[in-house]
Amino acid sequence: MSKAAVLAPGSLSAPANIRRSSARVSNRTIILVCYIVFLMLPIYWMVNMSFKTNEEILSGLTLYPHNPTLRNYAVIFTDPSWYSGYINSIYYVTLNTIISLTVALPAAYAFSRYRFIGDKHVFFWLLTNKMAPPAVFLLPFFQLYQTVGLFDTHIAVALAHCLFNVPLAVWILEGFMSGVPREIDEMAYIDGYSFPRFFGTVFLPMIRAGVGVTAFFCFMFSWVELLLARTLTSVDAKPIAATMTRTVSASGMDWGLLAAAGVLTILPGALVIWFVRNYIAKGFALGRV
């Protein structure tokens, strides 16, 4: 099999637009557009509010800020705990994504290629951890990380988030890997590739869209999780979303500030998805999630 043929599964995409006949298209598109408007309205409202003064917010409903102000953002950016909040969050999320991918890649390969004692049961056990309510684990987690001396460190949050991200990563990657024909592995071994070399130079490039999608999901679930992150940190590794609650409760119900803080916590996620959008589209086009 030639190299080009080997790479073929990654470059397959279905130009599937034949299905749409004109009348029905518009109906479905209308639903889609309506839904996106429904998605954007609450976000717009928060962005809108973040540029208003509190007087304007409380004095009546205005659809756009009549006296746009940056005061809310100024308050946030002059407070040093905000910078560290951002850096903490991004630090542990990145750490978690790297750890999850590193351990999940070989495991997903094992699940997609081999049968071994207890394989199905281990796979199911991994999935149950994705389904375990974090509230169940809060107290023992706190104790555990305190005992091993990791409390209030970034690695603690990264490890704790592995509880649900590693199973998810294994699950998604296994799907992508099963889409790669076995013959490719065998060819590579016959050609004298060692396992690490085959995995790094042949196999990984073939499923890179899948790795991208997996990394995105890991980033996403680690970024949005707050319960564990807040339990395992106090000062040094406090996540941005927790900083937000504290800043707000300390200053009473300052709606403008609350909105600005919310906008700032949405931004990193929005940026990430904007940069990986093509990978996601490609990963989804492979049809293996």
Next chain:
Amino acid sequence: MDMEWMAWTTPTAIFFVCIALMLAGMTVWEVMSPTVEAKGFLPMRTTRGDRLFIGLLSSAFIHLGWLAATDVSLWGAFAVSLAWIALVIRFG
């Protein structure tokens, strides 16, 4: 490392040792004579490990149901569960 917060008790320790032994035993059994998927009275094809898991999970609910419904000693539920697990593993 101080692990006192784990608050071990004898009964729970015995419980986990039993689980560990069961897993080890199943692994050894599997190595000696690999299981074959078979269809018993359960609605799907199962391996031995599947049937053990189903047996254990349903036993947990038998215990909970027993606690909720009766004041009789929990050993009753335990006996019922053992019989049930044996039944599932043999005929499931």
Next chain:
Amino acid sequence: MDKVQDNRAWFLIIPVFLIVAFSAVIPLMTVVNYSVQEIFGPGQTFFVGTEWFEVVLADERLHDALIRQIIYSLAVLAIEIPLGILIALGMPGGRSAKTSLTLVLLALPLLIPFNVVGTIWQIFGRGDIGLLGATFRAIGIDYNYTNNSLDAWLTVLVMDVWHWTSLVALLCYAGLQSIPPAFYQAAKIDGASKWAVFRYIQLPKMRGVLIIAVLLRFMDSFMIYTEPFVLTGGGPGNSTTFLSQYLTQMAVGQFDIGKAAAFSIVYFLIVLLFSFIFYTIITRTGEGEKK
């Protein structure tokens, strides 16, 4: 694809096994230990046997929370799954800028931290300063999610739909993308109706991802905590107090650790049961497709 029997594959699993076991097994064991004891503080514990389990199983408020939870999760599924499919069907195919933009916009709610989702809806729903609340008042509906139980419950539900339907839509979209164009051409030649195409081509292809979507949405909604906590704090009354809220109140608020641990185990067993049923269905569906 036939897999090769090779127990050495375990070496590839070991890192995952260790990392997850560290975070899962030790805390789970600890919870089991707590559940049979009265905990006053470190080192001050008394063995109480199964007493906590009896208390938890007889707890009326817990029964209510469980029923509320099940109704809520079913409502979430009943709305999000069909809506997600509809949206996925309307998404542009191919690799155009339009597709990318749609994907980005749809995925945006998924990337908002849970507590900020609560904040967004808090701001959006309030009668005095929120667009939604104010609109309802303007057209004469007495809407107030902080006082009215039904309004609060509905707001939490709509918030969940807003937050998570995109996930269902994206998964279904992935399933739709895996359909070869030849299928549609064949259907067109046969003069198949839109409904027939959906029923006999699109739906079967989406079955795998749909079960994943149902599983994820059921489990996540069954564990919902942060969003309603921020939005309603579980109130008014107990109308939006779901299992996780109740559990956290018990463990953190009342410091009833033994009882909370027993509750955790019952909760976990329920989740485990549902997971197992769903998982069995998923794997069996996979087998059916191969044949």
